[in-house]
Amino acid sequence: MGSSVLIVEDDVNEALLYEEVFCEQGYEVRTCNRADAAVGAVKERRPDVVVLDINMPERDGLDLLRELMDIDRTLPVVLNTAFSAYQDNFMSWAAAAYVVKSSDYQELLQAVANVLAGGKP
Numbered sequence: 514m515g516s517s518v519l520i521v522e523d524d525v526n527e528a529l530l531y532e533e534v535f536c537e538q539g540y541e542v543r544t545c546n547r548a549d550a551a552v553g554a555v556k557e558r559r560p561d562v563v564v565l566d567i568n569m570p571e572r573d574g575l576d577l578l579r580e581l582m583d584i585d586r587t588l589p590v591v592l593n594t595a596f597s598a599y600q601d602n603f604m605s606w607a608a609a610a611y612v613v614k615s616s617d618y619q620e621l622l623q624a625v626a627n628v629l630a631g632g633k634p
Contacts, residue, residue: 515538515539515540515541516540516541516561516562516629517540517541517542517543517558517560517561517562518535518540518541518542518543518560518561518562518563518564518625519542519543519544519545519551519554519555519560519562519563519564520532520535520542520543520544520545520563520564521544521545521546521548521551521563521564521565521566521569521574521577522544522545522546522564522566522593523546523547523566523568523569523570524546524566525546528544528546529544531544531564531618531621532544534618534622535622535625538622540625543560547569547571548569548571548572548574548576548577548580549571549572551563551565551577551581552577552580552581552584555581555584555585555588556584559585559588560588561589561629562588562589562590562591562609562625562628562629563581563588563589563590563591564590564591564593564621564625565577565578565581565590565591565592565593565608566593566594567592567593567594568594568595574592574594578590578592578608589609589610589628589629590608590609591608591609591610591611591612591621591624591625591628592608592610592611592612593612593614593621594611594612594613594614595613595614609628610624610625610627610628612624
């Protein structure tokens, strides 16, 4: 099995799509659709990388990013959002990468591969 990816996405259908896309590339994938579940998943078994949506109902991804950094500062997080405006938010700079959602998953897959290889996209 390949590297482990935790996908945090509140849209269940989108999370399933991401799971399929990453599994096809050989990644071990877990998904969470709530921030609290993601915190628990990271504490239970640290993934190699987190793909994190920003715009979520109970707590936004930037708040969750801060929490994840408090748990493990070395945990790479790829922000994946439909809104490019968050790139200007200081907290988003703590992420290993920032990808604007698209129907083409190649940019997200490449960002994750680059982060896992120790580089930036």
